Amino acid sequence: MNRAELEAAPPGVVRQAIREKRWQGVTKRLALGYHQANVTIVPKALAFDFMRFCFGNPKALPLLDVCEPGNPCPPRAAPQADLRTDVGGYLILRRGKPVERVDTLVPYWRDDHVAFLTGCNLSLDRVMLESGIPLPHLVDEAAFPAQYRSSIPCVPAGPFAGPLVVSLRPVDNERVVPLIELTSRFPLSHGAPVHIGDPAQIGIPDLSQVDWGRRNVVGAGQTPMFWACGITVQAVALASGIEEIIVHAPGNMFVTDMLVRELSAAAASPSPGAR
Amino acid sequence: MNRAELEAAPPGVVRQAIREKRWQGVTKRLALGYHQANVTIVPKALAFDFMRFCFGNPKALPLLDVCEPGNPCPPRAAPQADLRTDVGGYLILRRGKPVERVDTLVPYWRDDHVAFLTGCNLSLDRVMLESGIPLPHLVDEAAFPAQYRSSIPCVPAGPFAGPLVVSLRPVDNERVVPLIELTSRFPLSHGAPVHIGDPAQIGIPDLSQVDWGRRNVVGAGQTPMFWACGITVQAVALASGIEEIIVHAPGNMFVTDMLVRELSAAAASPSPGAR
Numbered sequence: 386m387n388r389a390e391l392e393a394a395p396p397g398v399v400r401q402a403i404r405e406k407r408w409q410g411v412t413k414r415l416a417l418g419y420h421q422a423n424v425t426i427v428p429k430a431l432a433f434d435f436m437r438f439c440f441g442n443p444k445a446l447p448l449l450d451v452c453e454p455g456n457p458c459p460p461r462a463a464p465q466a467d468l469r470t471d472v473g474g475y476l477i478l479r480r481g482k483p484v485e486r487v488d489t490l491v492p493y494w495r496d497d498h499v500a501f502l503t504g505c506n507l508s509l510d511r512v513m514l515e516s517g518i519p520l521p522h523l524v525d526e527a528a529f530p531a532q533y534r535s536s537i538p539c540v541p542a543g544p545f546a547g548p549l550v551v552s553l554r555p556v557d558n559e560r561v562v563p564l565i566e567l568t569s570r571f572p573l574s575h576g577a578p579v580h581i582g583d584p585a586q587i588g589i590p591d592l593s594q595v596d597w598g599r600r601n602v603v604g605a606g607q608t609p610m611f612w613a614c615g616i617t618v619q620a621v622a623l624a625s626g627i628e629e630i631i632v633h634a635p636g637n638m639f640v641t642d643m644l645v646r647e648l649s650a651a652a653a654s655p656s657p658g659a660r
Numbered sequence: 661m662n663r664a665e666l667e668a669a670p671p672g673v674v675r676q677a678i679r680e681k682r683w684q685g686v687t688k689r690l691a692l693g694y695h696q697a698n699v700t701i702v703p704k705a706l707a708f709d710f711m712r713f714c715f716g717n718p719k720a721l722p723l724l725d726v727c728e729p730g731n732p733c734p735p736r737a738a739p740q741a742d743l744r745t746d747v748g749g750y751l752i753l754r755r756g757k758p759v760e761r762v763d764t765l766v767p768y769w770r771d772d773h774v775a776f777l778t779g780c781n782l783s784l785d786r787v788m789l790e791s792g793i794p795l796p797h798l799v800d801e802a803a804f805p806a807q808y809r810s811s812i813p814c815v816p817a818g819p820f821a822g823p824l825v826v827s828l829r830p831v832d833n834e835r836v837v838p839l840i841e842l843t844s845r846f847p848l849s850h851g852a853p854v855h856i857g858d859p860a861q862i863g864i865p866d867l868s869q870v871d872w873g874r875r876n877v878v879g880a881g882q883t884p885m886f887w888a889c890g891i892t893v894q895a896v897a898l899a900s901g902i903e904e905i906i907v908h909a910p911g912n913m914f915v916t917d918m919l920v921r922e923l924s925a926a927a928a929s930p931s932p933g934a935r
Contacts, residue, residue, distance in 0.1 A: 433708035435728055439737075440711075451712055453817075496896075531815075 388526070391415045393591055396463065396640045399576040400471040403640075406488070409473055411529060411636030413522050417511040420645055421448050421638035422502035423615030424461065424472055426490075429454045429546040432499040434543025436506040439503060441540035444613035446574045447504040447568075449641065455496040462641040468500045469493075474634030478619070481626030486634060493631070503604060505638050506530065506552055508574040508645050514565060520554055521601045530554065532597040532616050535589025537579065539621060547624030549594070551579060551587065555603040561610065566636050568612070571645065588613065597610065597635055598618075662694055663801070666690045671738065671915045675746040678915075681763070686804060686911030688797055694744040694788040695848065695920055696775035696913035697724050697737065698890030699747055701765075701906040704729045707774040709818030713805040713896075714778060716800045716815035719888035720824055722779040722848045724916065746854040749909030755893070756901030758886050761909060769904070780913050781805065781827055783920050791842060795829055796876045804911060805829065807872035807889050811863025812854065814896060822899030825871070826854060826862065826886040830878040836885065844885070846920065855886040862886065870894075872910055 386409050391399050392414050399416045404409040412421055414424050423446075427435050432454070439446040450462035457468040469490035477493065487493065521528040530552045537549040556564055561581060569577035580587045592609065593600060597616050603609045606619045622630040632641060661682050665687050666674050675851050677683040687696055698721075702710050707729070714721040717786055725737035732743040744765035752760045752768065762768065779873045788795050796803040805827045812824040827902045836856060844852035868875060868885065876883045897905040908914060 416692060429708075433711065436708065436711050436715075437728075440723065440726060448715065452711075584736075 388414055392417050394643050397470075398641045400463070400466055400586045403473050404467075412473070412638045412640060413507050413529065414510050414641045416455075417514070418645055419508070420449060420462070421505045422641055422642045423505055423618065424468060424475075424631075424633040424639050425503065425595055426468070426498050426619050427501075427627070428629055429493075429497040429499050432542070435501060437542035437566055438539070438545040438576070439501065441542055443572070443607070444576055444579060446615065447540065448556045449502040449504055449573060449643065450593070452500040453504075454499050456497075456541060457490070459495060459500065459502055459641070462643055463504050463639075464478045464642075466639075469637065470565040472639050473634045473637035475496040476619070476632050476634055477535060478622045478627070478632070480628060480632050481623050487491070487522065502639060502641065503618075504573040504575060504614055506575055506612060507638055508572060509568070512567065512571070512645065518556070518560060518564060527599075528563045528601065529599045531592075531595045531599060531601045532614050533584075533592075534596050534620055535580075535611070539617060544625055545621050547617075547621035549579070549615040550614045550620045551589075553592065553601055553603075554612070554616040555601050555607045555608050556610050558606055558608050561608050564610065571593065574645065575612045575614070578610045578612050581608055583626065584611070600618065665811065667692050671917050672740065673743055674807070674915045675738070678748050679742075679745045682854075686828040687748070687913045687915060688782050688804065688911070689785050691915045693831065693920055694783070695724060695737070695918040696780045697748075697916055698780055698783045698893065699781055699906075699908040699914050700741060700776045700778065701743070701773050702902070703770075703774075703904055704772040704774050706819070706902065709758050709820055710776060712817035713777065716817055717824070717888075717892070718847070719851055719854060719929035720814065720892040721793040721890060722850065724779055724848060724918065727775040729774050732765070732769060732773075732775060734740060734777055734916070737844040738778050738914075739917075741905050741914075743914065747908045751894070751907050751909055753897045753902070753904060753905050753907070758896050765906065772842055773906075777914060777916065778893075779848040780890055781850055781887060782913055784843070784846060787842065787846070787920065793831070793835060793839060803876065804874045806870045806874060807891050808859075808864045808867075808868070808885070809855045809895055810855075810923050814892060818828045819900055819902060820896050822892075822896035824854070825889045825892040825895045826864075827873070828859075828867065828876055829885050829887070830882045831885050833881055833883050834842050836883050839885065849920065850887045850889070853885045853887045856883055857911050859884055859886070868933070
């Protein structure tokens with residue numbers, strides 16, 4: 386399959402292609418218009434602390450869904466999906482070290498695992514395309530956003546503590562204000578940037594030293610804009626030696642059934658509540 | 661002290677008056693413009709399930725803050741406050757029965773208690789006054805909203821399961837649409853109504869049989885409008901026999917330092933995140 390086929394496909398078709406290994410690349414531009422999600426799986430003993438960590442750091446970790454303990458199905462985000470198989474790759478980290486990259490979680494899943502889904506900037510690919518914002522990863526097939534550890538500390542919760550990771554987008558100067566206005570309307574996809582301009586002010590001495598993703602060059606007449614990023618979970622797991630944490634492989638997001646446009650206005654009530 | 665003095669007072673002054681028992685009534689119209697909150701305290705063993713219950717039922721239980729286990733201070737909502745003393749009264753429920761009403765939680769607080777704050781419709785008193793919406797409890801000193809158990813089930817989480825409680829406001833017919841528009845902009849204060857019109861459709865056979873609060877008569881030319889209500893926690897504790905749960909006494913809300921107007925637009929990111 387090629388990316389163009391999956392751009393206009395509904396989320397269930399994209400997840401099936403991923404589950405059957407017919408798609409193994411990053412998920413940028415896939416199922417355009419639907420929320421893509423960071424996946425974090427922790428043992429139940431850490432689940433309350435991790436949920437508080439999401440609540441305390443909503444720009445990095447806007448919570449889209451949380452599963453019942455032992456159940457790999459996200460009830461709100463994609464009630465037909467299985468988080469053990471519907472992601473292109475997973476990283477298993479133990480005591481602050483990455484120990485394995487695997488293609489499926491079926492042999493690893495336990496009854497005490499709790500899965501969380503948090504928002505992702507790739508969810509805005511359609512908004513950016515429709516708004517004519519030429520972000521590098523939307524223009525160049527090989528490009529991907531660049532992510533950096535910043536000097537901004539997360540609000541800690543239990544054992545979860547560490548630096549905020551930010552994603553860089555180089556933006557033409559005249560688009561900086563409109564892009565702040567635009568992204569602030571999508572709090573479930575990281576909302577407004579946490580910083581614009583000089584990277585050194587948030588502890589990034591050299592933009593060429595990328596921590597995750599690929600380098601995005603900031604051209605003449607452009608401003609570096611930095612958004613909070615879901616990879617923060619990995620940075621925190623590494624920094625604080627979390628006993629066990631499983632995340633999606635970088636760029637291999639989980640594609641949800643949740644429409645970005647339906648949720649932007651009612652961020653705190655992504656479902657109609659009890660109805 | 662009288663209500664008029666505390667209407668324009670900042671939240672810290674209102675909390676001090678409550679702590680020193682100089683104010684012992686309901687908190688309607690106090691510290692106008694600041695979020696008032698439902699208080700729920702559960703043992704740590706139930707905290708993750710309760711937090712998931714809030715996430716699954718955001719219209720009834722929009723989460724404003726969650727405390728660290730054993731710490732009665734809400735870090736985001738009022739970092740100088742103490743939830744053991746700064747509420748006018750508390751109800752202790754055990755195994756689905758109300759067992760005691762107390763004025764302070766100091767003798768009852770344990771290291772494994774976890775406190776949650778969720779949004780409340782009294783937070784919108786100032787918005788309603790400024791918008792000229794003559795809700796009964798804002799016009800008549802003795803009046804208070806009426807609440808009913810509905811037939812709408814909450815989305816369950818662990819042991820938390822039961823009916824959604826709704827609050828009634830009788831509204832002049834021509835204000836129904838504007839009031840839906842207005843309240844939908846405040847998801848942290850229950851957002852848009854869950855039902856308008858015939859109460860029987862949501863399992864309320866007789867509006868004169870109030871479950872909590874005081875009767876509000878629906879006059880000629882008025883429509884009954886129903887919003888999700890934080891008292892849902894009590895109804896659920898009673899219905900499902902939760903081991904231990906402590907809530908504020910009805911109408912005795914916790915007054916936070918959070919401005920309603922600052923949060924309405926950025927509901928999912930009430931704090932600036934990691935900054």
